Amino acid sequence: MSSTPYYHPVGKEIEVFEQSYQNKIPFLLKGPTGTGKSRFIEYMASVLDKKLITIACHEETSSTDLIGRYIIKGTEAVWIDGPLTKAVKEGAIIYLDEIAEARPDVIVAIHSLTDHRRELYIDKLGSTIKAHNDFMLVASFNPGYQKGFKELKPSTRQRFVALSFGYPSEKIEADILVNETDIDNAIAKKLVNIANKIRNLTELGLTETVSTRLLVDAAKLIKSGLPKRLSVEVAIVEPLTDDLDIIDALKDLCNLMI
Numbered sequence: 344m345s346s347t348p349y350y351h352p353v354g355k356e357i358e359v360f361e362q363s364y365q366n367k368i369p370f371l372l373k374g375p376t377g378t379g380k381s382r383f384i385e386y387m388a389s390v391l392d393k394k395l396i397t398i399a400c401h402e403e404t405s406s407t408d409l410i411g412r413y414i415i416k417g418t419e420a421v422w423i424d425g426p427l428t429k430a431v432k433e434g435a436i437i438y439l440d441e442i443a444e445a446r447p448d449v450i451v452a453i454h455s456l457t458d459h460r461r462e463l464y465i466d467k468l469g470s471t472i473k474a475h476n477d478f479m480l481v482a483s484f485n486p487g488y489q490k491g492f493k494e495l496k497p498s499t500r501q502r503f504v505a506l507s508f509g510y511p512s513e514k515i516e517a518d519i520l521v522n523e524t525d526i527d528n529a530i531a532k533k534l535v536n537i538a539n540k541i542r543n544l545t546e547l548g549l550t551e552t553v554s555t556r557l558l559v560d561a562a563k564l565i566k567s568g569l570p571k572r573l574s575v576e577v578a579i580v581e582p583l584t585d586d587l588d589i590i591d592a593l594k595d596l597c598n599l600m601i
Contacts, residue, residue, distance in 0.1 A: 346389075348389060349522050350379070350382055350385075351511070351515050356508075360383075363504045367461065368504045369457045369504070371495075372483040373483070373506070373507045374483075374485065374507055375485055376554055377555055378509060378510055384397075393434070393477060393479070394436070395436050398437065398439050400440060400449070401441070401445070402444055403446070405449065406449050406452035409428075410466075411424045413467065428465065431478050433475060433478075434476060434477030435478065436479045437480055439453075439482040440482075440483050442483065443485075444484075454499075456478075513535050516535045516538070519559070520562045523562070525566060526562040526566045531562065533600060533601055537579065537601065538558055549589075551583065557579050557582060560579075561574045564577070572601055575601050
């Protein structure tokens with residue numbers, strides 16, 4: 344197995360995940376983009392020494408994509424298992440990232456895996472597979488911007504142990520930047536201060552705010568030699584919005600702080 348990815352715990356999330364895994368309870372991560380949800384799952388899969396299969400869900404993701412399909416090979420139709428079926432059979436951890444983005448039939452398909460049955464029904468084969476003892480279903484979604492039909496129904500959420508991920512404390516976030524990029528701690532602190540300042544500017548109406556991921560990108564650019572102000576502009580400010588007035592205002596703010 345590859346080396347364990349760096350992850351800095353911010354609460355009791357490691358213990359909660361380990362107990363959920365032992366008790367075979369599905370796990371749901373809630374929180375904004377770039378707060379470390381995917382990194383946490385990668386870390387836990389490595390710690391538990393389990394294969395991780397990640398699916399980035401989008402509006403076209405269907406149950407067929409996850410379960411499998413027939414393909415034509417020569418003169419015959421051959422069944423190919425999808426990633427969910429493979430995980431169920433092999434005892435892997437499957438991570439459905441942004442599950443609320445997927446089509447409704449995906450939620451229907453996983454229901455029998457998220458209760459006491461722990462089984463997957465494959466309609467096209469007319470068969471049911473019992474999940475491997477080590478199988479775990481993990482999902483994430485961002486409740487901040489997914490409204491209306493993209494909200495997870497209570498009946499689905501209540502099938503999971505759920506944990507909210509937010510932005511880490513200033514010290515932890517600075518430590519993350521230093522560990523990820525080997526950047527100077529003083530610069531890391533300045534980047535975190537910039538992030539928190541922008542996160543508190545709710546009047547800008549940004550769909551997404553500054554994620555830890557964006558800060559890591561900025562730190563990498565600075566570390567590799569790009570000027571600090573330019574690094575902040577292209578890695579933090581520009582990805583947030585296309586509104587030129589807001590971009591100019593954020594650039595002015597960041598230039599004062601970096």
